[in-house]
Amino acid sequence: MLDALYRRRLEHDLQVWRERGWVTPEAATAILGTVEVDGRPRTAIIVGFLGAILIAFAAIAFVAANWVDMARPIRLAILVGGMTLCYGTAVFLNRARHPWFADAAVFAGAALFGAAIMLVAQSYHISGDYPDALLMWGAGALFAAVFGPSRAALALSIIVLGLWSWYETFDYDWIIHWPFLIALALIAIVSGAWNWRQGMHLVVLALGTWIAVVAIRLAEHLDWSAAAVACVSMASALAMFAAGRYLTSRTMWPRTGRFGTVLSIYGLFAFLALFILLQLAMREGPSPDYADDRVALIAAVVLAGASTAFLIAACSTVRAIVYDAALPIIVAFAAVGLTWAASTNAGLTDSLALQVLLGILALVAGIWAVANGNRRNSRASATFGLLAFAGEVLYLYFVTFGTLLNTALFFLIGGILLIALAAVLVRLQRRLSPQDPGETHATDAPVELVETGDPS
């Protein structure tokens, strides 16, 4: 849909450019040719999907209504028959050149496989470890997705395997349910091979959720304070961002590069959001217990170190390091340092000074994200940066509320600092520009696959 919108706009622009004589008609045609609208009948696909789901529900309701009277082998035959029908329809639709409907049919088959597992387990009183049933379903859906091939079935397998990991974690007390990472890696490879963007988003979302669950489980298990959890999560978010940036910078791996873009967007968002959470956690007044939090803080330092390595490796020049890598690294290390100081020094924990120091770091991180977004043409980064900045200002306002004079003073100093920073930036830009004309956008990221809006 977005492609179609872009094409329409491009057609309009080309019209104007042709009239002004900037492009030849042949060039205009060639340019339009590069923007392929994939021509998927999206509405038809969605309606078709809904139809398939309704039929599936009808089938299940019909079977359920007559279930008790049927002999068990007949029940099994009906289930397998349903799956055969789905996959047969997929073959038929594929041959009839409706690959997207075939995709839906494979999805229906994979969904029915799950229903079949549940119904067989019910008929034969096999309760077993129910996460195992989910694992079996997820694996079956993944098979169907690969062999179909079917994107919808792949999405189904991510959801089912995510549920599997969830139940394993919470009902069987896994602290780090690492087997999920194996499943997720397989799915990531498939989405990467298909170059399927939404699939990559799902994979990264699943990974982020998994990391959050692991952080919470570790905190419960090791008695970490809320601040320590927020700190280590913030460091892992930065690591996610840095790993994404590193993958994007490796131009010889274009497909993992696309993954890197998605990874870095979510990592950046989580990094900025967790910064504010970290301050909230500090305000909770964690009873500073250095002995309990030490592991978490060491992990945060290690993760920040790994992020540093990734971010520096992603840059090709010293200048790029200064622009792209230095600020988030400094901010992250400073935040970890402040958390560490607060956990060893009770006086600092709930003090206004700590909140203000962290607030300044968060504001710097927000500004950096905006600048980074503008430099690299990443609208997401700029938006997140602005949101984080605005959110942080509001947060600081509430923290310092009641001492209006302090609030006023803080914002006054903040405003002066920002204006000074802007002045320095302008001078820097002027000094650097003549050596490298046209340097407004990144030079170290030749393949920036973020969806770009206006370059301004």
Place this chain on the structure above:
Amino acid sequence: MSGGRWPGIALRLFVVLVLQTAALGWMIYSRAELLRNGTEVTLTVVPVDPRDLFRGDFVRLNYAITNLRPGVIGGDSDFLPNDPIWIVLDTSLAGAARPTGVFKHQPPTLPERTAIRGRVQSVYDGPPPIDDPDGCPNPCRTVRVNYGIEQYFVPEGEGRNIENLRNDSRISVVAAVDSDGRAAIKKLLIDGVERYEEPLF
């Protein structure tokens, strides 16, 4: 998406269908084998908290061996959640089997003993039981075990009745246990009389 480099889509989806059907068949076949060849063990069903409302058309079954005190029974006690656990059952007497030991690894087979395998769901260290303070030294460790036979699906409408019987402690279950310790429900007894027997297929 549907390139021609792969073998035809019909063949590919046929493979998927065969694999998925084989998985379902394996579920049923392995259970039938278990029922056919497994050792029969009678297990006492204990009442479940009455607040656990009847859900759908299955009855939740808790056994006398669901909550175990390793300190009382003997054997290993350093269990963690998610660990495998083997319980040796004494089947020499008529009636319900009695646990004689809990182990972290599969114990050797002995005559008139059957080892059933479960998965530790939770471990709880608490004060000794009020009714028998000396029976379980402080801290008294209780291990909750899942055997995979905790659900019994019944025809629609019969669930409530069986639940009431369960909460009156009138139900016991005959489980088949194979040499690996896996268990499946074979018969449901009410007041010691066979009420439901599972067909193999």
